[in-house]
Amino acid sequence: MALTGTFLITFLIVHAGINACIFLNDGGATFKTFAHFMSHNWIVRFLEIGLFAGLFLHIIQGLLLWAQNNKARPVRYQYNQPSKNSTWYSRSMGILGTLLLLFLIMHLNHFYVGTKIALYSGDQPHDLYKEMQEIFSNQIWVGLYLAGVVALFWHLYHGFQSAFQTFGLNHKRYTPVIRAAGTGYAVIICSLFALMPLAFYFHWIS
Numbered sequence: 001m002a003l004t005g006t007f008l009i010t011f012l013i014v015h016a017g018i019n020a021c022i023f024l025n026d027g028g029a030t031f032k033t034f035a036h037f038m039s040h041n042w043i044v045r046f047l048e049i050g051l052f053a054g055l056f057l058h059i060i061q062g063l064l065l066w067a068q069n070n071k072a073r074p075v076r077y078q079y080n081q082p083s084k085n086s087t088w089y090s091r092s093m094g095i096l097g098t099l100l101l102l103f104l105i106m107h108l109n110h111f112y113v114g115t116k117i118a119l120y121s122g123d124q125p126h127d128l129y130k131e132m133q134e135i136f137s138n139q140i141w142v143g144l145y146l147a148g149v150v151a152l153f154w155h156l157y158h159g160f161q162s163a164f165q166t167f168g169l170n171h172k173r174y175t176p177v178i179r180a181a182g183t184g185y186a187v188i189i190c191s192l193f194a195l196m197p198l199a200f201y202f203h204w205i206s
């Protein structure tokens with residue numbers, strides 16, 4: 001889980017970085033150049049297979065881990081105060097992940113499926129910037145995207161440092177640094193993603 005999670009963490013840096021080009025307020029010109037490169041370069045296309053395989057593996061591993069945990073303790077504790085030794089978000093990684101999966105189905109349906117169908121059928125390429133403008137003019141979609149980003153924040157906030165712990169990196173000196181890096185990562189990535197629908201909705205960019 002830690003390996004596929006780290007891979008997905010890296011993907012989100014690239015994804016947020018490219019999409020943040022919309023904030024240049026140049027009518028999407030820079031963003032479209034990068035988006036075009038990403039959808040046409042064969043190395044990126046090959047990596048995309050890895051991305052979806054990684055995503056699929058991460059979900060399957062999560063389900064297996066959940067089943068394993070349940071099997072290890074079929075009889076519940078009579079006395080249990082989980083808040084004494086763990087945080088609510090570390091115990092809710094499965095629920096947060098499920099919310100993210102629902103978010104992803106909506107998201108890929110908005111920006112991925114149609115684009116790929118157009119690419120392979122030789123249709124007019126989709127203008128992703130215009131599509132974002134259209135989708136984020138609707139407050140329901142904006143609300144659902146913001147909810148997805150909140151789920152993503154807690155998932156990453158715990159997942160980042162948890163991955164390092166799984167790799168065996170648990171040390172008095174380094175763990176606080178890893179925690180701080182994880183917090184910085186989750187705050188920056190999620191703020192960027194949250195600003196995207198808001199920027200279109202409130203016409204901060206055009």
Ligand code: HEM
Binds near residue numbers: 019035038104145194
């Ligand atoms: C909330 C702000 C977000 C916006 C505005 C956004 C926008 C887009 C757009 C326009 C695309 C198609 C082309 C591209 O830029 O790559 C895309 C693809 C994709 N997005 Fe997002 N995205 C957001 C957040 C997320 C999040 C939080 C995730 C994952 C948890 C995610 C996962 C993906 C995936 C897997 C693809 C398809 C793969 C790819 O095109 O490389 N996105 N997104």
